[in-house]
Amino acid sequence: MIKRLLIILLIFASTISFSQEIYFCNSHTEKGDPIDARNVWSIKPWGSLVYVLVNNENKPFETHLNYLFLDRLIDGEYRPFDSKAVNVKDDATWFAYNYKFTEPGKYKVYVVNQNKQEIVASTVTIQVESDYLQNRQSKNSLYYDGTKIKFCERVIAGKPINTFRKMSLSKLDGTVHVFIDTKSSIQSSIFVVDIWEKPTRSIEYDKFIESKKYALTPSWDYVFFKYTFSKPGQYKFNIYNENEVLITAGYLEVVE
Structure with a gap:
């Protein structure tokens, strides 16, 4: 019974460690580890770049072509805002897209592969730098x-x-x-x-x-x-x- 429980716990821990994930980060390592990842970002009034890093559970993506979709929260409902096509290399297990956010708001970001399967989704909040606006006013x-x-x-x-x-x-x-x-x-x-x-x-x-x-x-x-x-x-x-x-x-x- 103890051995069986240990095996279940190990499988569960492995699933947590390598789950599919979207990170919103300032940069990343060559191995795809996010640097300065967070789900709330402050941008300049004319926009700022934020890396959208997608980790595919340390497994190769099923298709080379994947689509990054962004829906913006408007009046309590997420509505289509933008989309980007991303080509990944053979055997790639992650990719990072340097996206320029130009409008404040809350966004749902998700990835769909060429087979129309949603891979992963997450949310991010974008706000304008308050110090910048206060100083200018x-x-x-x-x-x-x-x-x-x-x-x-x-x-x-x-x-x-x-x-x-x-x-x-x-x-x-x-x-x-x-x-x-x-x-x-x-x-x-x-x-x-x-x-x-x-x-x-x-x-x-x-x-x-x-x-x-x-x-x-x-x-x-x-x-x-x-x-x-x-x-x-x-x-x-x-x-x-x-x-x-x-x-x-x-x-x-x-x-x-």
Whole structure:
């Protein structure tokens, strides 16, 4: 009885030691061991790379071609977000894909082989570096006083056409032109846009949506870009220059 119990325990321990696993890590060894693995990662507003390391129970993958799927948690439900095809070498028992996360949220990550069999799944939480956002929001400059944001249908010959402060998702397919009039040269080779949302029953725009970075010529006295919304809400746009100085901010309400 003792011998039989010992054999069962050894088999169980072996199963635990070599189970299929997904790691989200900063790096890995040549043998496929994860380095600095965790399930919560902080990224830059414009995105950061995280290795998705898949260990196939120390056994060769059944197929050379495998698919890495990412579903994002939206309104309590995981919805398809992205996918990548990964080719593995003969007899490979692990692979690592250096994936660039650009949007905060909770993700389900899973691997499906060429035979449409799900191999392994896990979850990871992505958040934006709080120190980065706090430091950027604390800076301002008198140089940009008078700079305005105008939301409009289009821009023609440097002029915003049909400006508004409330837009309908159905009317413009959710796409708005954001026009920034600096009155004088913008004096920056890039600008960064942080987009925030005011949650229901909140008085603050404290839900970070995403960040965008754009290249420009410092001598320009106006710039514009297009942005597409996926759902209604009340949004705030913070515009920063290359030194993370706030240029201006604007507010827009989006309805169905």
